Amino acid sequence: MRHPPRSVLLAVAGSVALLGSVLVPVVTASGATPACTVEYTVTSQWDTGFQGAVKITNNAAAVSGWKLTFTYAGSQKVSQGWNAKWSQSGATVTAANESWNGSLGTGASVSAGFIASWSASNAVPTSFELNGTPCNTDTDPTPTPTPTDPPDPGDGTAPALHVSGNKLVDAGGKTRRLLGVNRSGGEFMCVQGYGIWDGPVDDAAVQAIADWHANTVRIPLNEECWLGLSNIKPEYAGANYVNAVKDLVARIEAHGMTPIVELHWSYGQYTGNSAGCSDVHATCQKPMPDMRYSPSFWSSAANTFKNDPAVVFDLFNEPYPDRATSTAAQAWQCWRDGGTCPGIGYEVAGMQDLVDAVRATGAKNPVLAGGLAYSNDLSQWLTYRPTDPAGNLAAAYHVYNFNTCANESCWNSTLAPVAAQVPLVAGEIGENTCSHGFVDQVMKWFDDRALSYLGWTWNTWDCSSGPSLISDYDGTPTSYGIGLRDHLRALNP
Template sequence: MTRISRGRRLALAGLAAALTAGGIAAATTSAGAAAAGCKVDYKVGSQWSGGFTANVAITNLGDALSGWKLTWAYANGQAVTQAWNATVTQAGTAVTATNASYNGNVASGGSVSFGFNGSWTGSNPVPTAFTLNGTACTGATATTAPTTTPTTAPTTAPTTTPPAGNAEATVAAMQPGWNLGNSFDATGADETSWGNPKVTQALLDGVKAQGFKSIRIPVTWGQHQGAAPAYTIDSAYLTRVKEVVDQALADGFYVMINIHHDSWQWINTMPASHDTVLTRYNATWTQIATAFRDEPAKLVFESVNEPQFTDEAQAPALLNELNTSFRTIVRNSGGTNATRLLVLPTLNTSADQAKLDSLATTIAALGDRNVAATVHYYGYWPFSVNVAGTTTFDATTQADLVGYLDRANAAFTAKGIPVILGEYGLLGFDTAIGAIEQGEKLKFFEYLGYYARQKKITTMLWDNGQHFDRTSLVWHDPELYGQIKSSWTTRSGTASTDQIFLPKSGTIPARTITLNLNGTTFTALRQNGKNLVQGTDYSLSGDQLTLTAAALTRLTGSRAYGVNAQLSVVFSAGVPWRLDIRTSDIPVLAAATGTTSAFAIPTTFRGDVLATMEAKYADGTNAGPQNWTPFKEFGANLTPDYTAGTIGLTSTFFGEVTDGSKVTLTLHFWSGATVTYYVTRSGTAVAGTLS
């Protein structure tokens, strides 16, 4: 969209499903006046033993039509089994195709088309006569028999040669991307029902100013649809979605829309309700495709978000069916949709090898040059939620990232099929800010941005409102944004830590950290923009940066608990690495009482920061949720409050603690300190003690 389209409205009535299992769909527009003249082009695009695919194009040579009905007869017992973009019925040899609700109007000289699958025995001659609204079509009727006979049935019903286009160039131009999460995908009454403000042009302008080139607008449709069989999308909701899409396109963005939380609301029931789900899915995409068919090519369609099914054994085949049907519906809806980039997900948008292979098979069968694949990545799970003691961006965590993107690259990008990382982030963002330590978080995002570039994968940051403030239009964590933005073009140096802990009393020693140069070189160590002096304040040997005792003594000043000074490690490229100089002592905990729904350990943190917590019974076995590990999930089980001076234990934690048991907690802090504490559950009552 261009800026002149801002505020443009389009109210659409509900559309009927264009594709159903038996070729039966509701048509809401009746045939109009007789056609003064017409031409029909009937083409058998492919044929196999017992079946065929045909496309029928009608050219109106008379006055404008407000509805149409095309009839013909088969000479050798052929039968229509499945149709799209028309309602096709058959009685004996006589076939009638009636317009769908959205393609009944045909201008003088205009054309309309529909397609279908059919069966045949013996031979499959093309029809020789067609009648449109009661008038014989004699205007150079064209019929084309198949030129080849495939030995196997196609997995889709293409009506034209795959569209020309450069999917790789389009996806590359979409880098970097941003998600407008928890707005139109919210499952409540409107886009504000999950706490985000109404989307404004100012917000889109603000996102544009951050350097993003594309916006993914997740959309959940189910709560805005009418009943079967039409599943009509509420016109006001569709209009509102289109308004925001228009505004985003007007800003110059590539825009991707999809079917979002419908995946787990009703699509996942497809194993038990195959025909119902398929009909609804087709009806939904038919309406979306029609509403957006004339939008510019910068609008991209994604078939479904994070597809999942109640029967895993059927899941690959069902997703193949949905992705194939999606492609057929969009391509046959005409307009820009004939060549629009289509994005297909793997099952669960996972890069597990079997799921990549399954999607690769689907894409190969489609033979469509304007298709991209999509997966999502939220990191190595133990690191992403801070569980099982995985608190750092260690070798295992990095290897998981590398393997994930390597597999996606090998399955698709290396073969000319572009990949969009449609969502990425860390799950700890959604459970507790602080679940992932800041420096470790920054290392994850720095490396992900870098490695995705190496694999030519376009990235789209998941943001449900926790990153870019949609009212003030500023980042909640500017340091994180700076690292993400830098990773789009270069690498940044990091370090083994972003915190140096020093004791409250006694002699302050020199401290050494390891620099992760990442292809850069060290250039300076600064405080408040002023360079510290090499040899006096610090020394550098290879990747080992040592701060002298004298410099640290000066920087800590009165040695108040907490951060005494912030330094910047500056590299030859990328963003500087922040290094906090902190004073701390071993935290002090106190006895307390509470309940399983409200219990907090009184904690004097004394400048330290909680990293993780172990929980074990007296016999040494693991206590609490996820009892395969003693280390409990941060946020879900424990949450520190540094202002209130507490460490809260959640009802989720106590929900899986044996009644009457005493649990030993070992609290690990980032300084390296550990503190032991005990909690005893008696019914809903909880007592916390120091011994």
């Protein structure tokens, strides 16, 4: 979906005050060294948020994986972090090791940081556990913590997925239809200099999506923000951006939902037919991904999530090389092979280039590839589909009431043949009528064939220009969103 023109009005209130270290005291009855010690530090605080850090020291037997837990007494909510996989359920915060810092020998320490919100009070947590063992206090002197490996990503409630024939299935072979919503924001807020997300993405906000009985959330992203290019504010770029995405992915999975990580906005100057902007930077939808940065984005994103088989990759939001080229054959060749494409002034990364970038990392995650005409045309998708050595390729399709292929006749002639051979996911469905008559038709056609679809979008915009499913991040639906909410709840009562 191309985003409606709108002003993003955000103000950061309050000045940041640098605070000294707030250390949790080590309390022992006998003077013995505790099994583990944790130093909790508030490094800076402002009116509604703060930055904190923890230093964990393991004084017991070496472990190959660690998980720290602690509980807040107030309303603090961790929103993002680094050097650990951060998550929060209610008042309980969990920080689990990354793949590269899981080993913690006897006497060794590791540090991790985070950003959180607060209101009323920001009391320091008073108890910590490392792999289930209390820290900063005496434990029984005989036993020591048993070395434990951290749970593999994807071992939670979100299923590991792969392609089997024309279906997406879990590890047990059960078909998994991807039914849910898009969560827009990560593609535009950072490049506009306002933040990373548009609205809250804390546990309560993700729970609100799950309450609609959605099982999938698609996350549009920006390649310049992910790669930390110089035109992006540092606080919204690089590691800060990547960690925020990882945190959201973890929260989505914790609620049993499938995260789809998707490249939405990309680099490359295009001023031709249907251009969304004249900017070389990733500030709008371009007709194709670019060879300069898009393969690097997917190499990095795939490395980040390759050990998490619950994550699905969506290669590029809405290709439209057909608006630049003179023939359909040229457009489809550009779509698959990239290179120098007629009418596009930058070197294009084709779908094959992006599949290759993902698979070169060893990632076997399912990959979605949308067709032409803003992913609304799959008429020659089977002819030009990329080669996937992992055999985990699926087709992506977008449909709105104003698209060309927006009726049963077109779906029967162009979508049904694709769906007979590979999984078909309607990554975006929607309408600009502030009602749901059209998406009701779409959902019925896809339901009849046990296919997947995701509503655009879980944001509080004006439904006639968005369109938007909600009027509040607590899940209050718009008149348009009611259709999807009630349908998902009926499918999964």
